[in-house]
Amino acid sequence: MEVQVRPEEQSNTNSYVLQLNKVRIEDPYWSEYIRLVRDVIVPYQWEALNDRIPEAEPSYAVRNFKIAAGEEQGEFGGMVFQDSDVAKWLEAVGYLLATGPDPELERVADGVVDLIARAQQEDGYLNTYFTLKEPDRRWSNLAECHELYCAGHMIEAAVSYYNATGKRKILDVVCKFADYIDTVFGTEPGKLQGYDGHQEIELALVKLYRTTGNDRYLKLSRYFLDQRGSQPHFYLEELEKRDGAVHFPQLDIAHDHAYSQSHRPVRQQDKAEGHAVRVVYMTTAMADVAAQTGDAELLQACRKLWRNIVSKQMYITGGIGSMAHGEAFSFDYDLPGDTAYAETCASIGLIFFARRMLEIEPIGEYADVMERALYNTVVSGMSRDGKKFFYVNPLEVHPDACGKNHIYDHVKPERQGWFGCACCPPNIARLLASLGEYIYTVRDRTVYAHLYIGGQAVFELDGQAVRIEQQSAYAWEGKTRMVVHTDIPTRFKLALRLPSWCGGRETLLLNGQPYAYEDADLEAGYAGIDRVWSDGDTLEIMFDMQVRRMKGHPHVRDAFGKTALQYGPFVYCMEEADNGPNLHQLCLPSGGKFAVRFNPDLLGGVNVIETTVIRRASEEWQDDLYRENSLAALNSEPLTGSFIPYFAWANRSVGEMAVWIRDC
Amino acid sequence: MEVQVRPEEQSNTNSYVLQLNKVRIEDPYWSEYIRLVRDVIVPYQWEALNDRIPEAEPSYAVRNFKIAAGEEQGEFGGMVFQDSDVAKWLEAVGYLLATGPDPELERVADGVVDLIARAQQEDGYLNTYFTLKEPDRRWSNLAECHELYCAGHMIEAAVSYYNATGKRKILDVVCKFADYIDTVFGTEPGKLQGYDGHQEIELALVKLYRTTGNDRYLKLSRYFLDQRGSQPHFYLEELEKRDGAVHFPQLDIAHDHAYSQSHRPVRQQDKAEGHAVRVVYMTTAMADVAAQTGDAELLQACRKLWRNIVSKQMYITGGIGSMAHGEAFSFDYDLPGDTAYAETCASIGLIFFARRMLEIEPIGEYADVMERALYNTVVSGMSRDGKKFFYVNPLEVHPDACGKNHIYDHVKPERQGWFGCACCPPNIARLLASLGEYIYTVRDRTVYAHLYIGGQAVFELDGQAVRIEQQSAYAWEGKTRMVVHTDIPTRFKLALRLPSWCGGRETLLLNGQPYAYEDADLEAGYAGIDRVWSDGDTLEIMFDMQVRRMKGHPHVRDAFGKTALQYGPFVYCMEEADNGPNLHQLCLPSGGKFAVRFNPDLLGGVNVIETTVIRRASEEWQDDLYRENSLAALNSEPLTGSFIPYFAWANRSVGEMAVWIRDC
Structure with a gap:
């Protein structure tokens, strides 16, 4: 199909973001991160996708496409959403090529595009898991199997790569795929009235619409949004059709509808519930569709969900998702620091959402939150060398507890190497490679x-x-x-x-x-x-750069009676490396002066905040676990407390870390 | 077999506890609890064991024995350890009969004894699960299937019932069973070198030894203790023999040896690890065997484990087990109040252990801890009417969080009714019915x-x-x-x-x-x-009765900068019912005076502590989740804070509760 291409500026809103090739970043803080994406992460991911990293479990991702294209023998490997890793890589490559030529990288990417095209089925379908493992069961388990999620990532990749190179091949592939999807899904008789368990295709289809001008994609996006949470519930219906077979029994996605935000229609949602990444991918698409169509009700739902997230469910670091179970939101003002999930990907999605809202209504709060998430949780997600990653970004860590008290099973005191299917690293890569779109x-x-x-x-x-x-x-x-x-x-x-x-x-x-x-x-x-x-x-x-003593809302238990320091866009923390163990024994006097000193040799160069803190401790307790107050005297020792930016923690030795420090 | 019976006083230590029939309790506090055991719990449990409680899931426990005795048709029902519920009931009945005649109860119990005897197999074996469901697989899964645990409870029941009534029938049954077990287990060639995943038979065999004088049982107990944790590991060997079949895959008992304290020989253990109830049942038996044999090494291990528990892993309420996962100890000084497990049964086991240590060496700390666990966690485990129970005894509860943040999935803000197989209620019953042994x-x-x-x-x-x-x-x-x-x-x-x-x-x-x-x-x-x-x-x-301001060891994060009140043996707490919601906003000034007032109309009559507390709050935060300190002013409102004994919480409306209150 010949698609009609319109420049992004021509969309039917009067607000737009710059195309990436119109922006060049040269920044003393960010350029190094973008260099890491180009020089380390994207090449490393390419090796990973091709199963050439000895210390990582095989990805199988490229191999799956080769098998699906009939060019290699074998079985599908990896997760049901393994294809998305190839797509995220290609998307990041597109952003890199848009901001600077790299013929060798483009040659490799062209090869990937060709491979993807060869793996596409005659009718446009493109998903190696189902093609190889369950060819007769396409669209039979939307709740769990990420089929449309993978399609969405492939569409995002195609838009990115096409915008960067002008090469239509991958764009044609995804248009053919999207056209086919459009024949399968919809409210019309004979169509499946389903939607994916993991939102992603919704926002991708708006990108495809903006790139091609074909409003079929915009309508399809809107259909997926509006179908979510309708009754009778699609996930129960499809569960019955497949006789109760499930992929991830531990999650019970077919019944736990809040997990996938399908507990009620999206327009009626006013509270972020369930899997945090899914929420913000969904609201991003809702804002996109609202912007494109002027749908005031959808915009209002965006505003309500935004308000709930940033006023009641966001960590001061811009992290979202208060619990590991379901990688999910929990409830208003529940922001425990030590058991936080605060997935890097969720903060990236929050940045997507904020940028969309800024396009609709330039209100400083959207950008404030975008900055908070970007300068704190997102950068925290990556080590200084670009090789290790946090998925989970707690605000308080006790390494002794990890692996011993199981409420901390998800918390790692060190950044981890690449996973077999790693969501956060490629998400960091595609965000930073496209950072020019957010300025x-x-x-x-x-x-x-x-x-x-x-x-x-x-x-x-x-x-x-x-x-x-x-x-x-x-x-x-x-x-x-x-x-x-x-x-x-x-x-x-x-x-x-x-x-x-x-x-x-x-x-x-x-x-x-x-x-x-x-x-x-x-x-x-x-x-x-x-x-x-x-x-x-x-x-x-x-x-005006002052060290700010930040306080949490009085309903936030974990921040009550505590202070977090912020200086410029950065939230600060204390680490054991600077302050010794038992950080909980430290408190911050109210009137203390702060000394800020840029230390070029520390952690790649950071501002360090020093101030007097009091350590209340005792060496005399011995075997008593509890004592009467009069016998429990603690020494109050003033000492110089040293705070580093939160994003830079865990780059030295394994140790304790805390953002919120007790007041004294 | 004719057993030779010696009075308990004749055991080969020179220290002993009184037989229950030598003690009568008439106490303004405890008599009511014991009355509840006699008038409510034991009759209710009898109904439950016979599946006559409409609102509880069926127990099947009595029915299983009838089927095993060939008197009824049907399938085994309930858990693998369902028999133990009948045994615990009979044990409690024995204690009640020892302290006061009840011909009707004795008649019912005699009938149970007859039924148990009829369900016993020719060779002495007695376990309805294996007899009915896996007759060919006796002793094939000691790690998981509680076969010897059930045997232990039956032995405890028999000793209790025999001591109360002088009727030998049930004693003969368990002696025959124990003699059979002795032919199966041991280090001799041809014997199984195994031991149960859940300690219990060890302490029961010492009781049987003390009652019968037959030192075969003492030796068998010592064998089970010493075999635990030996290499090659029995649970791996039996797992291989049964081709990897498991009953409780979520626990991985065959590999997680610390869970069942089989990670190393018991004599080498110096830190409480794994399932808390198992730890204290084990140490109880270790102390028993040490007392009977003068085994100094075993006694030393008891002292070390005691020291670790009470100096590093015990809540101020006498609760033990810091985490829900595995109902287990976590690590030293890790005592989170809100995610605590602190199972009622574990505190009961701690009381068993303390009593044994008191027999060996009368040191006040053992009794102090016994009292702490008894007056706080154990009594907290039961509602004032004896009909509802806490299994989990947290020190801080936010009802809003229960069911919303899954780290609190185990926490109930209300006591629960009887379960199908309920460990804690019958354990409370047997402890309180035998309270005369602890004075x-x-x-x-x-x-x-x-x-x-x-x-x-x-x-x-x-x-x-x-x-x-x-x-x-x-x-x-x-x-x-x-x-x-x-x-x-x-x-x-x-x-x-x-x-x-x-x-x-x-x-x-x-x-x-x-x-x-x-x-x-x-x-x-x-x-x-x-x-x-x-x-x-x-x-x-x-x-001297003073309100004591208690402090936690400075390594206990959750108690740091906080105070708990204690008055007499009782630890106190604040409840929302008296103090409003958001208890975390309250703090306790250091110099405040306390008023203690006995309120006969409150919660069955309790001392209430009143003192000035400060609530720091604000109605003006609105949508801000974080604010700079200068903009975050909170009002400090002094008010009269009301504290009630911890055990009495959750007997009014559902609401917040906190033991540790912030200092100000």
């Missing part, structure tokens, strides 16, 4: 700057190309400099997010002169500077 | 008073019968009066435990006159009064 959005002739990441971006404003260059020292110094490059003076509004952490205390210099915006120019956390910009105009922005 | 021990001519429970006890001291009457107001007023009744003046030593909670501040009146013992008379927490006692001599003991 700005454009609406009419307003450029919204959400993140202060150094580099260049080219905008078309009133028909005029304008290049904005950011020289950013935001991460460690809270400041950035924006230089406008334009052939002719151009009027546009530059709307600067004022991060919530700076408390409205920022300093602006326009061409070296103090600049004060009018109250009227402040809107929803953005200060708008609406003027005719000439080439070379320079705006310096200095946010 | 005193006797060594030579010294009477050790461990618990101050009212009633009468008859001792034989230097050949002279001496009756000691306690008129106790210990529970609520911390005082008791002991009156000696004797035909002729008799010299003996009365050694009074000075509870650790009174801090050595007690007042004694002998015949109305202040009495001060010499320093030399104070030994290991007992004040000895060695004199010639005449009929009517009266000793009044008043322990």
